[in-house]
Amino acid sequence: MPAxxxxxxxxxxxxxxxxxxxxxxxxxxxxxxxxEEIGSIIEASPSPKLVISFSNVDHLSxxxxxxxxxxxxxxxxxxxxxxxxxxxxxxxxxFTITRLNKIFEIHDSTQQALESLS
Amino acid sequence: MASPDDKASGVVQVHDERAxxxxxxxxxxxxxxxxxxxxxxxxxxxxAFEEAITNAFEHGHRxxxxxxxxxxxxxxPSTVRISIEDKxxxxxxxxxxxPTLDENLDKPFGRGIMLIRSFMSEVAYNDSGNRLTMxxxxxxxxx
Numbered sequence: 735m736p737a738x739x740x741x742x743x744x745x746x747x748x749x750x751x752x753x754x755x756x757x758x759x760x761x762x763x764x765x766x767x768x769x770e771e772i773g774s775i776i777e778a779s780p781s782p783k784l785v786i787s788f789s790n791v792d793h794l795s796x797x798x799x800x801x802x803x804x805x806x807x808x809x810x811x812x813x814x815x816x817x818x819x820x821x822x823x824x825x826x827x828x829f830t831i832t833r834l835n836k837i838f839e840i841h842d843s844t845q846q847a848l849e850s851l852s
Numbered sequence: 853m854a855s856p857d858d859k860a861s862g863v864v865q866v867h868d869e870r871a872x873x874x875x876x877x878x879x880x881x882x883x884x885x886x887x888x889x890x891x892x893x894x895x896x897x898x899x900a901f902e903e904a905i906t907n908a909f910e911h912g913h914r915x916x917x918x919x920x921x922x923x924x925x926x927x928x929p930s931t932v933r934i935s936i937e938d939k940x941x942x943x944x945x946x947x948x949x950x951p952t953l954d955e956n957l958d959k960p961f962g963r964g965i966m967l968i969r970s971f972m973s974e975v976a977y978n979d980s981g982n983r984l985t986m987x988x989x990x991x992x993x994x995x
Contacts, residue, residue, distance in 0.1 A: 795899070799963055
């Protein structure tokens with residue numbers, strides 16, 4: 735993990751759990767770094783399973799959505815599984831408006847997301 | 853709630869540096885807070901502002917990264933108006949593909965403008981396409 739990582743990452747039972755340090759995921763450089771860090775986790779696993787929690791997140795940009803889509807594409811390419819959880823209602827509205835709730839599997843809680851992978 | 857004649861406005865030149873972008877964003881959002889706009893309004897305005905200024909630098913100033921973008925804003929008790937003008941050649945917003953079509957859902961770009969349109973009350977470009985003006989109307993009972 736980079737020393738200046740904007741992520742909290744843990745692993746249990748073959749599932750990588752990711753949380754964001756920042757409440758706002760807006761800065762282009764940070765978004766790129768986040769995408770690269772999660773991308774390296776995906777590349778290191780033959781069949782990656784990830785839960786990304788948004789429990790700390792108040793705002794995100796379309797560039798952050800783009801990074802999530804790239805992550806999702808990489809996970810699918812390796813027959814892995816990606817779950818999103820704990821999304822604030824206002825941010826969930828962004829997923830709904832963009833119809834990205836159709837391509838991401840979104841759960842209310844991390845626990846529910848983990849159970850869906852077991 | 854602020855009085856009906858309460859109004860704050862300004863014109864700011866912004867470089868493509870996070871601190872400068874954040875400073876003007878905080879200025880506008882603080883004014884929404886001072887005038888009693890609800891939290892949902894602050895979410896909408898922040899989102900639209902972020903998308904618009906990102907587009908101005910990423911696309912408008914691709915060939916001139918050191919140029920400034922002009923942000924003009926006015927916040928009054930009923931309406932927020934923000935214009936963002938870059939020094940680029942402009943573009944035709946009608947050429948942007950609909951990111952909500954099934955064939956575009958897994959493309960990691962192209963959502964900024966549709967999000968601005970979704971969260972703002974009105975969005976307009978000048979003829980050359982390098983100046984975006986957006987208006988946000990305070991929601992009914994939005995205090």
